[in-house]
Amino acid sequence: MNAASKIYNSSRRQFIKRVCKSVFCAASVCFVGYRFHDSKGLLVSTDQADAVTLPDFSIPEQKNKLCIVKGSNRVKTINLALKSMGGIESFIKKNDRVLIKVNAAFATMPELSATTNPLLLSEVIKLCYKAGAKSVIVIDNPINDPASCFKLTGIAKAAQESGANIIMPRKHLFKKISVKNASLIVNWPVFYTPFEKTDKVINIAPVKNHHRSGASMTMKNWYGLLGGHRNIFHQDIHNLIKELAMMITPTLAILDGTTTMMRNGPTGGSFSDLKSTNTIIAGTDQVAVDAFGATLLGKSLNELVFIEKAQNAGAGKANYKLLDPEIISI
Amino acid sequence: MRIITARRISQIFFFLLFLWFCTICTIGEKWWELRGWPVNLFLYLDPLACLGMLLTTGSIYLSMLSGVATAVLTIFLGRFFCGWICPFGTMHHFAGYIFNRKSKKNKQIQNNQFKNSQKIKYLILLFILATSFIGLVFKTNTNFISGSLQTGLLDPIPLAYRSINLIVQPFFSDSRYYRLSFLTGSIFITTLLLNFITTRFYCKILCPLGALLAILSRFSIWRIGKTVPKCTNCLECEKHCAGGCNPSGTIRISECILCMNCIDACYERLIKYRIHPSESGEILLPEISKRKFIISAATGVLAIPILRLDATSIGPDWNPYLIRPPGALPEKKFLQRCIKCGQCMRICPTNVIQPSGLKFGIERLWTPVLNYKIGTSGCQQACIACGHICPTGAIAPLSVKDRFNHFSEKKKKAVKIGTAFINKSRCLPWAMDKPCLVCEENCPVSPKAIFTRKKYITIKNGFNINIKKAGNNIIELEKSSLMPNQLSSGDFYLQTKNINTVKRVVILGNTENIIFIHKKHDFKTKLNLQAEINIQILLFQPFIDPANCIGCGICEHECPVSGKTAIKVTAENESRDKSHSFLL
Numbered sequence: 001m002n003a004a005s006k007i008y009n010s011s012r013r014q015f016i017k018r019v020c021k022s023v024f025c026a027a028s029v030c031f032v033g034y035r036f037h038d039s040k041g042l043l044v045s046t047d048q049a050d051a052v053t054l055p056d057f058s059i060p061e062q063k064n065k066l067c068i069v070k071g072s073n074r075v076k077t078i079n080l081a082l083k084s085m086g087g088i089e090s091f092i093k094k095n096d097r098v099l100i101k102v103n104a105a106f107a108t109m110p111e112l113s114a115t116t117n118p119l120l121l122s123e124v125i126k127l128c129y130k131a132g133a134k135s136v137i138v139i140d141n142p143i144n145d146p147a148s149c150f151k152l153t154g155i156a157k158a159a160q161e162s163g164a165n166i167i168m169p170r171k172h173l174f175k176k177i178s179v180k181n182a183s184l185i186v187n188w189p190v191f192y193t194p195f196e197k198t199d200k201v202i203n204i205a206p207v208k209n210h211h212r213s214g215a216s217m218t219m220k221n222w223y224g225l226l227g228g229h230r231n232i233f234h235q236d237i238h239n240l241i242k243e244l245a246m247m248i249t250p251t252l253a254i255l256d257g258t259t260t261m262m263r264n265g266p267t268g269g270s271f272s273d274l275k276s277t278n279t280i281i282a283g284t285d286q287v288a289v290d291a292f293g294a295t296l297l298g299k300s301l302n303e304l305v306f307i308e309k310a311q312n313a314g315a316g317k318a319n320y321k322l323l324d325p326e327i328i329s330i
Numbered sequence: 331m332r333i334i335t336a337r338r339i340s341q342i343f344f345f346l347l348f349l350w351f352c353t354i355c356t357i358g359e360k361w362w363e364l365r366g367w368p369v370n371l372f373l374y375l376d377p378l379a380c381l382g383m384l385l386t387t388g389s390i391y392l393s394m395l396s397g398v399a400t401a402v403l404t405i406f407l408g409r410f411f412c413g414w415i416c417p418f419g420t421m422h423h424f425a426g427y428i429f430n431r432k433s434k435k436n437k438q439i440q441n442n443q444f445k446n447s448q449k450i451k452y453l454i455l456l457f458i459l460a461t462s463f464i465g466l467v468f469k470t471n472t473n474f475i476s477g478s479l480q481t482g483l484l485d486p487i488p489l490a491y492r493s494i495n496l497i498v499q500p501f502f503s504d505s506r507y508y509r510l511s512f513l514t515g516s517i518f519i520t521t522l523l524l525n526f527i528t529t530r531f532y533c534k535i536l537c538p539l540g541a542l543l544a545i546l547s548r549f550s551i552w553r554i555g556k557t558v559p560k561c562t563n564c565l566e567c568e569k570h571c572a573g574g575c576n577p578s579g580t581i582r583i584s585e586c587i588l589c590m591n592c593i594d595a596c597y598e599r600l601i602k603y604r605i606h607p608s609e610s611g612e613i614l615l616p617e618i619s620k621r622k623f624i625i626s627a628a629t630g631v632l633a634i635p636i637l638r639l640d641a642t643s644i645g646p647d648w649n650p651y652l653i654r655p656p657g658a659l660p661e662k663k664f665l666q667r668c669i670k671c672g673q674c675m676r677i678c679p680t681n682v683i684q685p686s687g688l689k690f691g692i693e694r695l696w697t698p699v700l701n702y703k704i705g706t707s708g709c710q711q712a713c714i715a716c717g718h719i720c721p722t723g724a725i726a727p728l729s730v731k732d733r734f735n736h737f738s739e740k741k742k743k744a745v746k747i748g749t750a751f752i753n754k755s756r757c758l759p760w761a762m763d764k765p766c767l768v769c770e771e772n773c774p775v776s777p778k779a780i781f782t783r784k785k786y787i788t789i790k791n792g793f794n795i796n797i798k799k800a801g802n803n804i805i806e807l808e809k810s811s812l813m814p815n816q817l818s819s820g821d822f823y824l825q826t827k828n829i830n831t832v833k834r835v836v837i838l839g840n841t842e843n844i845i846f847i848h849k850k851h852d853f854k855t856k857l858n859l860q861a862e863i864n865i866q867i868l869l870f871q872p873f874i875d876p877a878n879c880i881g882c883g884i885c886e887h888e889c890p891v892s893g894k895t896a897i898k899v900t901a902e903n904e905s906r907d908k909s910h911s912f913l914l
Binding site: 263 | 706710765888889890
């Protein structure tokens, strides 16, 4: 072969090689285009997440329990209340993982009673551990800056010292949930993840005046589980509280009426807004618990529409007397 | 140990210390939180901030006095702060090393020799200082003739704090945002990239603190110099020189940052740090022509008065959206102290303190301003963090008590940073017939600064509805125009016209044409069939009580109309300036 044909051959080979490569590249490009082609586009509303629901945390054999203890010492009153309901052991079993929903909505001092009392919280945590609880976590999605809220309310310290963990409301811990038969809490982000590894739920809330709903007690306390732009629910607050009661049934609801915020709620901010009412209410029926709490605020059930609404939705009894509550005075 | 190893250790130590201070600058008591760490240390050691403040206010605030120590040491030792301590310098030193380590020796020598452009930093220093002293010279009350502390624009210490706090740190935290990130970020990155041109570009050419220290080092007792007038001229020293001070020839003492590279690089060990001046001569300060000197000084002197002719800076057209943190001094005094370090923005637990952009004028760039939409919950009432971290007292340290109303002590009123105003055309109860009250709920002061008035309003299509049938607790309407459960929220009322005893009763719920009410109203006997009813909604419309409003802005943050909010705080009534008050 002479030099010229050599060049010719090699350039033919090169040509064929090049054709192969270009065909391969073109095919790849076509494949990528085909593979990722979206023939539909996105809908404006893509809110089609698989909504989850919260399980029922109540204990069947402990239903309809309610106990009211009068006294100013929260440690004594809560102990007495639980004792008369059969002791904490009838709610918390060995190796239970307990979740406590507190009200830590505002970055204010515990003395102002706008948030769950730290003494009461630490006593409940201690009782849970005494009953053999494996772990206790404390959660809330406050209105003010979360870190400041837990710190200033004394809840962080109380939880830490009694061995409970505070779970901060980080975004990835929220999941969209839908409440069955609800019209408001549909595909709504809720502080859900901590509930996944929880056996028992305790709700501890103070009794507070609330201008929009009339009162903020245990059922309203679940508002602090909601994420997203939850403020729009104020437009239909009574139905929202009803749906919150439908969303979750706690193992135990503890309403702290030792000090009641009579006005300027739910933030308060002054001692003159507070009144000593020296009552602690514990029960398994959150509707009944709140219904009794209303008496501390001097409000009738007509004013607190959400209580009757919650009853009609099957969340509990608005007439707390039907539960034959034990009323103890220290 | 080689002297440059000691220098590197010092640089790394102070740089890490600086990063550590930036990281832990969060409220808390754990060892990795604020606690008692001196997070402002580098700002305190900054003699430029110290001098600037002295010129604007005639005083040196608290720990800012530490700048004097740096100055005194510099007078004796030379620019050790630049070469051994300054964290911003360390960043540039390192960047310069990375960028230029593979260049040829000739190019490195060329890069690292003295350039005329190194004189620019003196002009910058002059300009910045000229903007600040005028108020001390002419003691008048006008807004124009007043010093303005602008050292923070280019002072490397605030610049470093600001860059780390506002650009780097947010990436390591849970959703914090900072306005003006484009400008802050591009300046930070650009200054680093400039090291491609020459190592420590910023330090040599732009840094006003460097210029100040250079002037101070004029009489330094110990200085770098050659022990013999002539050497082999290998130029190894100039290749490694980080200050651009020509150690092989007539050394420029003012440019020498004491990096000690020349001492280490000299094969013949001819360069020493000692009391005797260099055998091959010294240039103490670069010659700056009279013309340039006068131009910088004069433009600096004129800059602030001219800026303030625009009445928006301080004056009749003051910007009501400029809301300063609680405790901030009156605007004129504030601008005499703020060094734009961004520490208040970093410490703020709610992220509400933001750097101000060009919107508020070039004089206020990077000064703190509140942005309630970004902040997670307005300016928290019980928080006084910003005033306590502020190194210069531009934000005065308050006590928690100062933020609350004390009605027992007559004159003790909470510090106000502004007042909320309701935009009635956007507010749900005012404009949309919807109950809301979120702002009222969140108002943290007691008694609340947001109060409400009750109002029954007949809803759309709710006028004069004819009744078909009435039972005890059921009312059937003739036309069905209702959505099922539309009226079930407990806020709707039925208003009757023909009955004397019952005027309004609450509606419990509805279907398309039936309205449910409470049994006790017993409508059957009271209502004749031809009666007409109105369907009304009970609204509580919010109002502001300006005497109680502290301007915390949580109402604005929580307003469900979250784009252009229906309630907005502006700086009216702020405590720091009585002329912004509209109350008696």
